[in-house]
Amino acid sequence: VQHQTEKTTRILYHYWLSPQSRSVRLVLAEKNLSFDLILEYFWERKHEFMILNPAGEVPVLKESSGIILSGYNVISEYLEEVYPDKNLIGHHPAARAEIRRLREWFDQKFNKEVTLNLVFEKTIKRHLNQGSPSSSAIRAGKTNIHYHLDYIGYLTQRRNWLAGSEFSLADITAAAHLSCLDYLGDVPWNEHNEAKTWYARVKSRPSFRSILEDQMPGLPPYKDYKNLDF
Amino acid sequence: VQHQTEKTTRILYHYWLSPQSRSVRLVLAEKNLSFDLILEYFWERKHEFMILNPAGEVPVLKESSGIILSGYNVISEYLEEVYPDKNLIGHHPAARAEIRRLREWFDQKFNKEVTLNLVFEKTIKRHLNQGSPSSSAIRAGKTNIHYHLDYIGYLTQRRNWLAGSEFSLADITAAAHLSCLDYLGDVPWNEHNEAKTWYARVKSRPSFRSILEDQMPGLPPYKDYKNLDF
Numbered sequence: 001v002q003h004q005t006e007k008t009t010r011i012l013y014h015y016w017l018s019p020q021s022r023s024v025r026l027v028l029a030e031k032n033l034s035f036d037l038i039l040e041y042f043w044e045r046k047h048e049f050m051i052l053n054p055a056g057e058v059p060v061l062k063e064s065s066g067i068i069l070s071g072y073n074v075i076s077e078y079l080e081e082v083y084p085d086k087n088l089i090g091h092h093p094a095a096r097a098e099i100r101r102l103r104e105w106f107d108q109k110f111n112k113e114v115t116l117n118l119v120f121e122k123t124i125k126r127h128l129n130q131g132s133p134s135s136s137a138i139r140a141g142k143t144n145i146h147y148h149l150d151y152i153g154y155l156t157q158r159r160n161w162l163a164g165s166e167f168s169l170a171d172i173t174a175a176a177h178l179s180c181l182d183y184l185g186d187v188p189w190n191e192h193n194e195a196k197t198w199y200a201r202v203k204s205r206p207s208f209r210s211i212l213e214d215q216m217p218g219l220p221p222y223k224d225y226k227n228l229d230f
Numbered sequence: 231v232q233h234q235t236e237k238t239t240r241i242l243y244h245y246w247l248s249p250q251s252r253s254v255r256l257v258l259a260e261k262n263l264s265f266d267l268i269l270e271y272f273w274e275r276k277h278e279f280m281i282l283n284p285a286g287e288v289p290v291l292k293e294s295s296g297i298i299l300s301g302y303n304v305i306s307e308y309l310e311e312v313y314p315d316k317n318l319i320g321h322h323p324a325a326r327a328e329i330r331r332l333r334e335w336f337d338q339k340f341n342k343e344v345t346l347n348l349v350f351e352k353t354i355k356r357h358l359n360q361g362s363p364s365s366s367a368i369r370a371g372k373t374n375i376h377y378h379l380d381y382i383g384y385l386t387q388r389r390n391w392l393a394g395s396e397f398s399l400a401d402i403t404a405a406a407h408l409s410c411l412d413y414l415g416d417v418p419w420n421e422h423n424e425a426k427t428w429y430a431r432v433k434s435r436p437s438f439r440s441i442l443e444d445q446m447p448g449l450p451p452y453k454d455y456k457n458l459d460f
Binding site: 070 | 297301303324326327331334335339381
């Protein structure tokens, strides 16, 4: 009897325009960790998926060890602890606090004020049969994004990357949200030069390549989405 | 010239019925770290406070070293790193992932489905001049809380505390949210015996005492709020 080595695989359950899913893809790519993607229509609340994550949300990461991790915060902290060679969370408690503060800023505040108003309204909402996009939500999202792009400009005038001298989870989180909006053509880059320069630097990292190749069936990306010189 | 030792102090900017503020108070008390409380009406967006936390939210912790930490996740991770003697976040990556998952569950999912629908509608909303409480929001909160109390029961039937054998940030986060609702008399404890037994155990911890002494001007607590035998 010959033993075959079973090829165990890391699996990421994701959705294309979920910024939290994209953040995890970027973290894994920055750390050179290979993974397979499984597209999950999480709003269908399939039984098999609800067992993995009773919160019913993407991303969910199944490590080859079998451990199941739900949610971007949980996954990013875990990957930092287990694969620390490429550090994305800072080296000292104060630096980590600033990186985590900005991760929260984009994943909570930006998400509520911008991402949900635009990405959710324009895409996921129709799958939930919740009617057509709300024009007041879209207007709010398009107004709010300016303050956040100004904030990115403010930070990058003072620092090399958003949270300090090193590329970190703060940059990943902000870029993941903006990449979803950019896919829809909803980022007014030309009114925010510093933010645009920062995003161009993130966009040209090797970890970003697979994100730029994304093609949603029936919803092609905005013309400049892949363009490194936008 | 005699030198006087300056007594530097840790300051927590908080709001009474902010579950995130209560969570930080509990973490500090569990770790035996002394602090002064400053009540912050964060919705007034006072300039001095916006400088501390541009997100304009409580809690904000000013350490005696001068470092400023914003938000419960950031603060709790920082305190675990700097004051690890009393561990509240687990000892291994997998255990920490489960504790963080449940911290997120209560601070994001429970917050959105229950806390905001009841605490925000009944208290903070009037300070924002956003009108009277929405009866549909309150109805939603009162319905949703049952699923979460069942989930606490499910977890505590299998584990000593919510995330495992040790008392952790998962218990603190869940109890902080429930204590705000309990202050308003909005927790149907008698329909959820396992959750009630778990909460009675949390409530009797020394770290919980100051929470039970809270008295908001003009809004006294529900009759059983302090009662350890409720």
